[in-house]
Amino acid sequence: MKDLKPIISSLLRAKMAPLLLILQIAVTFTVLVNSVYLMVEKHADITAPTGLSENVLFSFQIPHQGEEQSQKIANMYKHLEAIRALESVERVSIINSIPLSNRGGGFDIKMNPDDPVYVSKAAAFTGSYDLIDTMGVKLIAGESFSLVDEEALNDLGLGRSTGVIISKALAQSLFPENWHQALGSTIYLNQVPHNIRGVVEHLAGPWSFWQYKKNNIILPTIFLMTDITFLVRSHEGLREQTMKDVVELLMQDPHLHIDELKTFTEFKEAAYQAQNAAYTTLQFVIVGLVLITMLGVFGQTRFSVLKRRKQIGTRRALGASRMEIIRYFTIENLLITLCGATLGALLTILANNLVVAHLELSPVPWPYLAYSSAIVILSGLIAAIQPAINAANISPAEATRTV
Amino acid sequence: MLKMRGVAKSFITDTVKTQALHPFDLEIQQGEFVAVVGPSGSGKTTFLNIAGLLEEHTEGQYFLDEKETTGLSDKFKSSLRNQKIGFIFQSFNLIPELNLFDNVEMPLRYRDFSAKERSERVLNALEQVGLAGRKSHYPQQLSGGQQQRVAIARALAGSPSFLLADEPTGNLDSKMAEGIMSLLKDINKQGTSILMVTHDMDQAQQASRIVEIRDGYLNEQKVAKTA
Numbered sequence A: 001m002k003d004l005k006p007i008i009s010s011l012l013r014a015k016m017a018p019l020l021l022i023l024q025i026a027v028t029f030t031v032l033v034n035s036v037y038l039m040v041e042k043h044a045d046i047t048a049p050t051g052l053s054e055n056v057l058f059s060f061q062i063p064h065q066g067e068e069q070s071q072k073i074a075n076m077y078k079h080l081e082a083i084r085a086l087e088s089v090e091r092v093s094i095i096n097s098i099p100l101s102n103r104g105g106g107f108d109i110k111m112n113p114d115d116p117v118y119v120s121k122a123a124a125f126t127g128s129y130d131l132i133d134t135m136g137v138k139l140i141a142g143e144s145f146s147l148v149d150e151e152a153l154n155d156l157g158l159g160r161s162t163g164v165i166i167s168k169a170l171a172q173s174l175f176p177e178n179w180h181q182a183l184g185s186t187i188y189l190n191q192v193p194h195n196i197r198g199v200v201e202h203l204a205g206p207w208s209f210w211q212y213k214k215n216n217i218i219l220p221t222i223f224l225m226t227d228i229t230f231l232v233r234s235h236e237g238l239r240e241q242t243m244k245d246v247v248e249l250l251m252q253d254p255h256l257h258i259d260e261l262k263t264f265t266e267f268k269e270a271a272y273q274a275q276n277a278a279y280t281t282l283q284f285v286i287v288g289l290v291l292i293t294m295l296g297v298f299g300q301t302r303f304s305v306l307k308r309r310k311q312i313g314t315r316r317a318l319g320a321s322r323m324e325i326i327r328y329f330t331i332e333n334l335l336i337t338l339c340g341a342t343l344g345a346l347l348t349i350l351a352n353n354l355v356v357a358h359l360e361l362s363p364v365p366w367p368y369l370a371y372s373s374a375i376v377i378l379s380g381l382i383a384a385i386q387p388a389i390n391a392a393n394i395s396p397a398e399a400t401r402t403v
Numbered sequence B: 001m002l003k004m005r006g007v008a009k010s011f012i013t014d015t016v017k018t019q020a021l022h023p024f025d026l027e028i029q030q031g032e033f034v035a036v037v038g039p040s041g042s043g044k045t046t047f048l049n050i051a052g053l054l055e056e057h058t059e060g061q062y063f064l065d066e067k068e069t070t071g072l073s074d075k076f077k078s079s080l081r082n083q084k085i086g087f088i089f090q091s092f093n094l095i096p097e098l099n100l101f102d103n104v105e106m107p108l109r110y111r112d113f114s115a116k117e118r119s120e121r122v123l124n125a126l127e128q129v130g131l132a133g134r135k136s137h138y139p140q141q142l143s144g145g146q147q148q149r150v151a152i153a154r155a156l157a158g159s160p161s162f163l164l165a166d167e168p169t170g171n172l173d174s175k176m177a178e179g180i181m182s183l184l185k186d187i188n189k190q191g192t193s194i195l196m197v198t199h200d201m202d203q204a205q206q207a208s209r210i211v212e213i214r215d216g217y218l219n220e221q222k223v224a225k226t227a
Helices: A004-014 A016-047 A069-085 A131-135 A168-174 A239-250 A264-271 A273-307 A309-317 A322-359 A367-392 A396-400 B044-051 B074-084 B100-110 B115-128 B144-157 B174-189 B201-205
Strands: A057-063 A089-095 A105-110 A120-126 A139-142 A151-153 A164-167 A186-189 A192-200 A216-219 A221-223 A227-234 A259-263 B002-013 B016-028 B033-037 B059-064 B085-088 B162-166 B193-198 B209-214 B217-220
Touching (some): A004 A322, A069 A239, A089 A131, A164 A168, A227 A239, A273 A367, A396 B044, B033 B174, B074 B085, B074 B100
Parallel strands (some): B033 B193
Antiparallel strands (some): A089 A227, A139 A192, A164 A216, B002 B059, B209 B217
């Protein structure tokens, strides 16, 4: 680091060109930090576990058949049994809405009916008693529903005392210190008390963009709407076949029409389409920012080498080896990128404070400053290699050249 | 101290071979002040570059303090230049962004001197050229003559075997040139050998020996010097 002092002195003397590059790096850095943060967030979103057995599930809708409610219910169970009897079907349940389908309903969750404000919000999935098993979600505490809990009604059956199963994320938001306390506790949905009888590990909600998307409740009530939604779980690797089998079975009844026949994978893809597009765009933005940094550093280093040909020749004549010239330009460059990254980090912290104070957004976490510094410094180093080697190749005889 | 045997330099461009310097022998002893004269384009700069290890000769052998320099690696040659040769250039070649102290210290940084020793050497050298009081000034704040004195201090600071001066007064007016010449003579009197390239015969006359280069041929001038 013997070169450090003269390098700092020269940079302080030269001022303008290095300062402009430092500013450029600082601004790039600030955008980079946010882009990297957003990208990682999007990635976490896209790859977040849904809790469901994604590859074996599909769903479809058929309309209710019959005039009377009892007739409708009987027909519904007849179809359910017929589908369950198919060889390729592992399980089948009735459900009010499919996770990530953009359709569903939810509640404000209160711990006390008289509380003026809710503790959290959650979406509700309601249907057959064995919905959890069909979805493939993992029960990590408490107990599942049994057949006796199931009932078909014209509403969600909030007055029934079957209890509810909730997602772990909801348990954590109700009991941040120890989510296990949720089990056996009472929550209020529309002022009606419900006992929490079970907790599932993960369960994706109906809307991928909703703030409370991980908070979900499961109820064992088959909610009679215009159409019946079936969620079918095929045997591993047999989803296509199962879909064909189910269609074939139902098409035996000429009055029946099947709607919304979709795999869960399709729902998930559609739900995350925007996030996927943003993720891809952010990747391009980051590559672009890295290129801008590299071009800036490359240009500045190259210019400074061209401008200092004679000076470099003189240094070589006075005893600097090729390696020492490369070292000189590498250190000079490293100093500039470090200053740029530091200034950028300060800008980011400043922007963070503003964002938190005025926009109620979450600030960029600290590690992202480190990631971005690493990206900027590494790109700077790579960009400086070629001009530094060029500088090292300047002949020491350049010192005696008069023109 | 410096011994050249059959040293020559030729360039080959496409199929044409140009002989920049024809084979010559030259020996310079410790304490000598040798002037190399000749018109422009005669091969003076090529000779200077070879003597200064800035350029490789294509034939012959060049010994510096008994050490054969032909075919040495870049690292080795750089360190030989740094330790054995003190360069003085026609246009001073000071680094404008560095103050006088840092300029003189620059070649010392390529050696294993401690910061304290570097500082002592810089101050001594600046003292020797009469500019110790201006160590924090920048080259642009000095006259041409003063800048060349700084360059001489830079050349002296590393205690080289000899000074290699390339037209040291070429960019100076006659009064300043005179000052630089007398400084060089003083340095020579104190025992440092000097090899000076010049086209000025008057200055060459002040050296202890004159070597003439004409059309790539190097000849010792037999004419006795006047001073």
